[in-house]
Amino acid sequence: MEILTLNEEILLLAIWKLKDNAYGVSIMERVMETSPKKIVYGTLYNSLDNLVRKGYVITHRGEPTPERGGRSKVYYSLTDKAKLALQKTKEFQFSLWQNTPDFATGINRDATDINRDE
Amino acid sequence: MLKKPPLIAQWLLSKMEDYDYKYSSIGDFAEFYNKLHNMEGAFRARMWYWSQVLHSLPPYLKFLIFWRFIMVFNYTKTALRNIRKQRAFSLINISGLVVGITCCLMILLYVRYEMSYDGYHENSKNIYRVLYKADGYNKYTRWMPGPLAETMKNSLPEVIAAARVDNGFGNFQYNNNIFKAERLYYADPEFLDIFSVDLVRGNKTGALSEPFNIIISKKMAERYFGDKDPVGETIILKYGTDYNFKITGVFKDIPENSHFKYDWIASYVTYFSMPGNDYLYKWDLVDCSTYILLRNNTNLKELEKKIQGIFKRYSPDRAEFEFYVQPVTEIHINGNVNFEFENPNSKNFLYILSGISFFLILIACFNYMNLATARSSIRAKEMGMRKVAGAGKKQLIYQYMGESIVFTIISVVIAFILVCVLMPYYSDFLNKDLKLNLLMDFKFLVFIILISIVTAVISGSYPAFLLSSFQPVKILKGNSVTGRKSSSLLRNILVTAQFVISIVLIVCTIVVKSQLRYINNKDLGFHKDYILSVNIEDENLRKNYESAATEFRGYTDILDIDVSGSLPINFWRGGTAFWEGKTEDDKTTFLSSEVGYNFLNFYGIELVSGRNFSKENTSDIERAYILNESAVKAIGWTDNPIGKKFGYEELNGEVIGIVRDYNFRSLHSAVAPLILNLNKVDDTQYSDNPFISMNCYFSFKINPENVQSAIRFIENKFRELSPGYSFDYFFFNDRIESLYLSEKRLGLIFNFFASIALFLAGLGLLGLTSFVTEQKKKEIGIRKVLGASAGTIIFMFTREYLKWLIISSVLSFPAAYLIMNNWLNNFAYRINISAWIFVLTFFISLIITLITVGYRSFKSAVANPANSLKYE
Numbered sequence: 001m002e003i004l005t006l007n008e009e010i011l012l013l014a015i016w017k018l019k020d021n022a023y024g025v026s027i028m029e030r031v032m033e034t035s036p037k038k039i040v041y042g043t044l045y046n047s048l049d050n051l052v053r054k055g056y057v058i059t060h061r062g063e064p065t066p067e068r069g070g071r072s073k074v075y076y077s078l079t080d081k082a083k084l085a086l087q088k089t090k091e092f093q094f095s096l097w098q099n100t101p102d103f104a105t106g107i108n109r110d111a112t113d114i115n116r117d118e
Numbered sequence: 119m120l121k122k123p124p125l126i127a128q129w130l131l132s133k134m135e136d137y138d139y140k141y142s143s144i145g146d147f148a149e150f151y152n153k154l155h156n157m158e159g160a161f162r163a164r165m166w167y168w169s170q171v172l173h174s175l176p177p178y179l180k181f182l183i184f185w186r187f188i189m190v191f192n193y194t195k196t197a198l199r200n201i202r203k204q205r206a207f208s209l210i211n212i213s214g215l216v217v218g219i220t221c222c223l224m225i226l227l228y229v230r231y232e233m234s235y236d237g238y239h240e241n242s243k244n245i246y247r248v249l250y251k252a253d254g255y256n257k258y259t260r261w262m263p264g265p266l267a268e269t270m271k272n273s274l275p276e277v278i279a280a281a282r283v284d285n286g287f288g289n290f291q292y293n294n295n296i297f298k299a300e301r302l303y304y305a306d307p308e309f310l311d312i313f314s315v316d317l318v319r320g321n322k323t324g325a326l327s328e329p330f331n332i333i334i335s336k337k338m339a340e341r342y343f344g345d346k347d348p349v350g351e352t353i354i355l356k357y358g359t360d361y362n363f364k365i366t367g368v369f370k371d372i373p374e375n376s377h378f379k380y381d382w383i384a385s386y387v388t389y390f391s392m393p394g395n396d397y398l399y400k401w402d403l404v405d406c407s408t409y410i411l412l413r414n415n416t417n418l419k420e421l422e423k424k425i426q427g428i429f430k431r432y433s434p435d436r437a438e439f440e441f442y443v444q445p446v447t448e449i450h451i452n453g454n455v456n457f458e459f460e461n462p463n464s465k466n467f468l469y470i471l472s473g474i475s476f477f478l479i480l481i482a483c484f485n486y487m488n489l490a491t492a493r494s495s496i497r498a499k500e501m502g503m504r505k506v507a508g509a510g511k512k513q514l515i516y517q518y519m520g521e522s523i524v525f526t527i528i529s530v531v532i533a534f535i536l537v538c539v540l541m542p543y544y545s546d547f548l549n550k551d552l553k554l555n556l557l558m559d560f561k562f563l564v565f566i567i568l569i570s571i572v573t574a575v576i577s578g579s580y581p582a583f584l585l586s587s588f589q590p591v592k593i594l595k596g597n598s599v600t601g602r603k604s605s606s607l608l609r610n611i612l613v614t615a616q617f618v619i620s621i622v623l624i625v626c627t628i629v630v631k632s633q634l635r636y637i638n639n640k641d642l643g644f645h646k647d648y649i650l651s652v653n654i655e656d657e658n659l660r661k662n663y664e665s666a667a668t669e670f671r672g673y674t675d676i677l678d679i680d681v682s683g684s685l686p687i688n689f690w691r692g693g694t695a696f697w698e699g700k701t702e703d704d705k706t707t708f709l710s711s712e713v714g715y716n717f718l719n720f721y722g723i724e725l726v727s728g729r730n731f732s733k734e735n736t737s738d739i740e741r742a743y744i745l746n747e748s749a750v751k752a753i754g755w756t757d758n759p760i761g762k763k764f765g766y767e768e769l770n771g772e773v774i775g776i777v778r779d780y781n782f783r784s785l786h787s788a789v790a791p792l793i794l795n796l797n798k799v800d801d802t803q804y805s806d807n808p809f810i811s812m813n814c815y816f817s818f819k820i821n822p823e824n825v826q827s828a829i830r831f832i833e834n835k836f837r838e839l840s841p842g843y844s845f846d847y848f849f850f851n852d853r854i855e856s857l858y859l860s861e862k863r864l865g866l867i868f869n870f871f872a873s874i875a876l877f878l879a880g881l882g883l884l885g886l887t888s889f890v891t892e893q894k895k896k897e898i899g900i901r902k903v904l905g906a907s908a909g910t911i912i913f914m915f916t917r918e919y920l921k922w923l924i925i926s927s928v929l930s931f932p933a934a935y936l937i938m939n940n941w942l943n944n945f946a947y948r949i950n951i952s953a954w955i956f957v958l959t960f961f962i963s964l965i966i967t968l969i970t971v972g973y974r975s976f977k978s979a980v981a982n983p984a985n986s987l988k989y990e
Contacts, residue, residue, distance in 0.1 A: 024146030025153075041146065042174030046181065064145070071145025 004089045007047055010035050012056060012086055015076050023062070023073040048076065056082035123151045124164055127171045147171075189513065193520040196500075200521070201528075207493065208525075210885040211486050214878050215529035215577075218482030219569065220536045221874055224544060225475040226565070227537075229468045231552050235375045235450035239314045241411055244278075245446040246418075248408045248425060249455060250439040252707070256787060257456045258442060262408040263401045263433060267306065270408070274424055276416040281306035282386050282406040283378075285459070287655060288357030289843055290382075292342055296842040299355060301381040304389060304406075312411040315383075320349045320367025326385040333367035335381040355384075356842075357655070361392070374551040377449040378459035401433040407459075410443070418443050435694070453860070464860060474871050477619050479569070481875055483577040484612040485882040486522065490581035491609055492889040498588055505590040514586035522578025523570075530570045580608065610922050613886065616879040617926035617963060618933075623872035624959045625934035629951060630865040633942060636949045637858055643780025644686045644721040649850035650829065651685060651817040656840035660814045666839055667816070675821040675828040680720035682815055683712035683797035687854060689782050695793065697753060697773075698763045706752045709790055711782065712797035718744075718777065720819065728760040728775030731796050739796045741771035747779045749791035771795075781947070784857035788946040817850065876963070880970050887915060887974040898978055899986035908979040915975035916968060923960075923967050931956050 004012065014030040015022040028044055051057045062073040078086075131144055147170060155163040201208040236242055248266065249258040267280035286302035307326040309315070317325065318336060325333050332353065339348045348365045355361045363384060372379060386406075390399075412421070422441045430437040444452065453464035501514060509517075545552045654660055663681045670676055689709040715731050717723070726747065731738050743764045750759050765771045779789040797814075820828040829847070836845050855862070891898070898911055935951055942948040 025149045028146070028150065040173035041170050042176070042178060045174070065149075068145035068149045071148065073145060 002085070003092055004085055008051065008056070009086075009089060011047055011051060012078060012082055015057060016078055016086070020075070020077075022076045027076065051076075051082075055079060056085065123148055123167050127168050131171050131174070189516075190520065193517045194524060196517070197521040197524040200497075201524075204493070204496075206888065207489055207885060210881050211489055211525055212529050212532070214482045214485040214881050215525060215573065216532045216536065217874060217878060218478045219529055219533035219573065220540075221478050221871070222475040222569065223533060223537050223566070224540070225471050227552055227562075228544075228548060228550070229472055230562075231375060231550060232451060232463050232468055236377055236446045238373050238375070239312075239446065241312065241314075242447055243445075244412045244414065244416075245312055246410050246412060246443040247446060247449065248410065249442045249444050250436065251442070252436070252439055257454050258440075258444075259456050260407045260458070261405055264399060264406060265401060265432070266428070267406075267408045267410075269428055269432070270410060270425070271308075273428065274421070276413050276421060277410050278413060279308040279311045279411040281309040281312055281409050283309065283409060284386070284389075284406040286355075286357075286382070286384060288355050289655065291354040291356055291360070291842070292351075295342070296356070296844075297342075298844045298846075299357075299382065301379055302384065303378065303380045303382070304384050304386045306386045308411075309383065309409070312409055315372075316370040317367045318370055319347065320365075322367070325367045326383065327387070328364075329385060329388045329391040330361060330363045331366045331385040331388075332363040333369055333383050334365060335371050336368055337371050338381045339368045357392075361388075363388075375450075377446070377462070409446070412443075461859065467860060467864065470864075471867065474623075474867075478871065478874060478878070479573060480576070481616050481619055481878045481882075483573055484616050485878060485885065486525065486577035487580050488609050488612050488882055489885045489889070490518075490522070490577070491584055492886055494581065494585050494588075497585060501585050501588055502590040505588075511586045515582040518582030518585060519574065519578040522581075523574040526570045526574040526577070529573075530566060534566065609886065613879075613882065613919070614922050614926040614929070616875075616882055617923060618930040620872065620875040620879045621927060621930040621959055621963055622934045622937070623868060623875050624962055625931070625955060626938055627865065627868040627872045628955050628958060629934075629938040629942070629949075630861065630868055632955070633945065633949050634858065634861060634865055636947075637785055637861075638855075640781075640785065640947060642686075642854070643778060644723050645819070646721075646851040646854055648820050648822050648825070649721075649817055650820055650832065650847050651815045651850055651853070652832070652836065652845070652847045654814040654816055654840075656843050659840045663814065663816070669835060669839065670816075670818065670832065673828070673831050675824040675831065676818050677821060678716070678720050678819040680714050680716045680815075680817045682714040682717050682817070685815055685817070685850060685853065686711075686721050686723070686780060686782055687784075687857070689792065694767065696765055696767070696769050698769070699755075700753075706791065708749060708752075708793045709782075710793040710795065713794050714797060717794070720817065723780055724778040726776045726778050727758070728773070730775060738774070741765075742774045742795065743771055744775040744777055744794040745773055746777050746789065746792040746794075748789050749793060750776055752791040785947040786945050876966060880966050883919065883967065883970045884974060887919075887971045891915065891974055891978040895978065895981075895986040898981075899983035902979075902983040903987070908976070911979040912972055912975045916971050919967050919971050920964075923963060927956075927960050927963070 010031060011027065014027050014034065018026050018030060024041070024044070027048075028039075028041065031039060031044070048057070052059060056079060057076045058079055059074050059076055062075050064070050064072040128144065128147075131147060147167060151163050151167050154166055236245075239245060247260060248262055248270075249260055250262075251258045262282075264282065267282045270277050271280040283303055283305045286299060286304050288299045288302070289296050290299050305326060307324075310317075310322050310325065315322075315333075317333070319339075320333065325331060334348060342348075342353075343351065348368060351365045353363050353365060355363055369383075421443055425441050425443070426437060426439075429439070429441075444455075449455070449458070449462065450460075451463050451465045451468060453462045455462070504514060504517075541552065654663070659666055667679050667681055670679055689711050695706075695708050713731075715733055718725060718730050725744075728744070731742055731744070735742070745753075745759070745764075753759075755762065759773050759776060762773045763769045763771070764773045777794070781789060782792060783790065818828070818832060832847070833845050836843075901911060938951055942951070
């Protein structure tokens with residue numbers, strides 16, 4: 001079992017949190033709230049496609065709705081493999097971050113604009 | 119309220135169909151767009167939508183190209199493997215396509231060359247030639263009255279420039295070198311403004327304005343003057359007497375695709391300084407072509423009316439003719455003008471050729487389709503596997519198309535190489551300057567690519583759609599798919615179509631050949647074999663032809679001699695004729711020939727009544743006329759016509775004899791009323807009639823056993839009698855045959871393409887039967903085990919194809935009959951299309967079918983059934 005990449009982590013967590021309502025738009029919104037990076041649908045789809053190919057998520061089609069121009073939603077849900085991978089990644093991250101101090105102690109957050117990109 | 123996203127962006131998005139299919143992207147986008155629209159307004163939403171779409175493009179394209187490329191690679195590999203695995207099929211396929219495409223390319227190169235005539239002039243779109251059609255003629259004439267050019271230029275505002283052009287004859291002499299004046303023309307100075315003539319030496323203005331000015335081509339300058347600058351030199355033209363011409367310019371050689379090719383252009387005014395050419399000032403005699411340069415967008419119909427108006431004023435008896443201004447680019451491909459500078463091609467002929475080339479490609483495509491569908495059972499498993507592995511229908515279609523593209527590309531490359539290799543021979547055969555660099559030109563390459571695409575699409579489409587529609591479950595379970603009614607029906611229809619095309623071509627070939635044979639064997643009413651004629655240019659010899667003729671008479675191998683201004687196949691429009699009892703409104707027109715005393719005897723033309731021209735009657739030269747039977751009928755004399763008063767312009771002579779109708783025109787037209795009168799070669803050298811000084815034929819009837827020695831004798835004698843002149847002779851029957859040049863060529867072409875079409879159809883049949891016998895191997899085995907003989911099995915296979923052969927015959931015979939009957943209607947004397955032609959055609963195709971089908975089925979019929987059944 002491999003450790004997930006940050007992108008995969010973000011997407012999989014978003015899908016998990018959205019439960020039964022994980023489809024293109026909602027995933028996009030969630031990712032935009034949580035991630036510092038701006039992404040576009042093109043990249044989102046490619047990443048989702050990769051997840052499908054790796055067997056982390058499966059898709060199923062929902063009902064068409066009028067605000068979607070009569071198109072059906074494609075819902076995503078996590079597979080067991082994804083859940084195991086998430087757990088493994090979480091444990092790995094914990095062990096990685098254990099016993100680390102507060103790196104930002106003594107540094108003036110306002111002066112160093114780490115979020116300059118935003 | 120729902121907001122509609124920007125349409126174009128949505129359309130773009132919908133093109134990324136894989137995205138939409140997988141992720142329902144259009145729906146996602148539309149939903150988000152709506153949200154944004156409500157929250158932040160239309161502009162932001164729109165911007166967002168666009169940026170999303172544009173951002174999605176690059177990753178999508180990357181994805182698309184990557185996977186497509188992988189698949190294309192895979193398809194190509196499969197296609198090449200298939201080609202290698204199925205050698206015989208591939209060979210049949212590729213050779214069929216190669217032959218089809220090669221023929222098509224060659225034909226189109228030729229057609230294109232023929233169509234390119236005179237297109238190189240800068241003003242080619244606005245250059246025209248004035249023609250009219252005299253009543254009684256079925257073709258236009260290009261000979262116009264001399265003053266027409268000047269009058270048109272002065273009185274018609276749309277005519278920018280007008281020039282007269284006429285052939286020149288004679289021999290040139292420079293130092294002691296005498297050579298025939300070939301490609302010599304006389305032209306007005308404006309010729310240089312109308313046509314694109316590049317002077318490399320000398321000055322355009324004034325180059326052709328003085329009498330005895332001449333400009334020459336670079337090639338001639340190099341040949342006869344070497345390194346010397348020819349401008350200012352003097353060259354002698356021997357034509358009757360010697361004329362001194364001053365060279366005023368050298369022009370760049372003109373391209374070979376010109377409807378008249380000139381190496382020498384002398385100023386037209388020279389004519390007026392030669393004796394006997396007064397007629398050129400007159401309206402009522404005609405001798406030159408008139409070319410005009412028009413303003414852009416001139417209304418030609420109106421111009422023709424205006425020209426008619428000019429004639430009404432100056433030459434009323436021609437006012438009712440049909441006038442036509444002919445675009446210069448049309449001259450070479452429009453064969454309906456009499457006495458063209460150079461044998462023109464006919465548009466219809468070119469269309470027929472292009473049509474045939476199209477059909478050849480079609481046959482080759484049918485072969486491909488046929489074999490591809492026939493092989494579908496072999497490929498069906500592969501298709502099934504691909505479908506199971508997730509290939510969509512579209513991908514299978516792509517694959518099949520890809521395969522036909524591979525085939526086409528291989529064939530096109532081979533065909534292209536073949537064309538390059540064959541080009542020199544082809545140019546030689548056609549006697550045309552088709553250059554190889556024509557192949558390198560852009561339009562032609564585009565055309566090749568177009569042909570490839572069309573071929574690939576036609577031949578790939580049906581197999582692609584057929585095979586991609588198979589149900590994978592059925593295929594993989596082992597159900598046969600080739601037995602499907604529709605696909606085997608289609609195969610048979612394709613075979614039938616191939617046969618229809620081949621059969622039509624065969625019928626055409628046979629009909630053209632039999633008509634040609636009929637023409638050859640038809641009694642034209644005069645002798646034509648072993649007659650050698652020489653056109654005399656030496657004026658001294660013309661004047662003294664009597665004494666010259668006696669020089670030849672003694673030789674044993676020369677049986678008879680005639681000296682005439684025309685051959686039995688030459689004729690002119692006779693002027694207005696008058697006769698006893700002619701009514702005012704009688705519009706009968708006559709053609710006329712000027713002949714010698716011995717003409718009728720020499721050519722064996724039968725005199726029905728009256729007498730021949732005679733030297734004893736000195737008045738014969740001015741007053742005697744011999745008519746043919748058609749002329750008598752046209753005039754309507756019921757009593758004895760001999761001794762009736764007759765004449766041109768005035769009733770100055772009488773009819774002394776009637777000859778049986780002979781075919782002085784080609785067999786395309788019926789015998790017309792003809793007047794024969796004596797030529798006036800000897801007494802008035804330059805009479806009012808321009809034609810007399812044009813031609814003087816010495817004709818010899820020679821002993822068939824000693825043709826060579828007779829020719830040698832005649833040649834030596836002529837060299838002796840007119841030293842310095844070249845000796846050009848021709849055989850009279852060659853001249854007659856040249857009347858049917860285009861028919862001969864048509865016969866040759868049909869013959870060639872019928873063979874090719876038959877070859878392709880046979881190839882397709884061969885492939886198909888080898889496939890079917892392969893398919894029915896087990897059936898054959900079982901039949902043989904149960905006691906069937908090889909003959910029965912062969913019959914079983916051939917029966918099927920015979921059925922289709924009969925159907926295609928039934929379909930193609932009426933079509934061929936209609937086409938050829940139409941063609942034969944061009945002839946006044948023609949064969950009837952009889953049943954044997956169709957029987958013969960049927961047997962030819964039957965034999966081909968039997969050979970190909972029989973050969974293949976024989977091989978499997980005699981095979982040991984144990985081999986085919988051992989796996990059961």
